[in-house]
Amino acid sequence: MQNIGSTILRVVLGLIFAAHGLQKFQGGISNIAGYFDSIGIPGFMAYLVAIIELIGGIAIILGFATRLVGALLTIVMVVAIFTAKLSVGFIGADGLAGYEFDLALGAIALYFALSGASDYSLDAKLFNKK
Template sequence: MERQFDQRTEWGLLLLRVVAGIAFVMHGMSKFQMGLDQVAGWFGSMGIPGFFAYVVAFLELLGGIGLILGIGTRILAALLAVVMAVATIKVKIAMGFLGGESGPGYELDLLLFFILLLFVLSGPSFYSLDRLLFQPRSSK
């Protein structure tokens, strides 16, 4: 079932998708700048196999670009939501919602998770490559 087009909602989804995409591109780039071997060691110290550092870095970078463009939005949002859920549970939940002296809390992670969930449920927006390339044009 196709949702009704409402220009304000579609512009809002576009803006939210682009900003979330930028956030993930920056997170991915920071992992590359740190050095993926170092990130893999950090993942290992938390009990997460180190090769996931490479998977997460590439997923954040390429997934963020995909979100910005609005291509593969539902799939990328679902994969990134899993990353956010694991990050929240394995790293941030112990720090509390707002965090403290030990570091930031999980409020941003939770917000990003639910933004991603929105795109899993709704799709990208009318203004996306997904819509341009893969949805049939109406004859109205």
């Protein structure tokens, strides 16, 4: 049962990240780059974040390079919290989202960085490991 639960959690996490990465490209990545510049992060990092979210989300869904991708997604969420969300608070204020969602996604990504994928993953099939 733990393999099934872990697989469901991994697929949901991957769907969320892949959707957010795709949205960044579809919504105008240059707008995201401008926002990054405005908060003191080099604009080119928007492209890196979008790629990590999109490709990483797909990889997490498949259970491929799960530990590495989990670590990258954890880093993305930690940086997002400390650069863009912390000042708004845990729940948020004035119509702005807080960092509770980012914290949850980061914690789930960290789980996969530490534990790897379940038996129902490409990692397990290709490399015979969890």
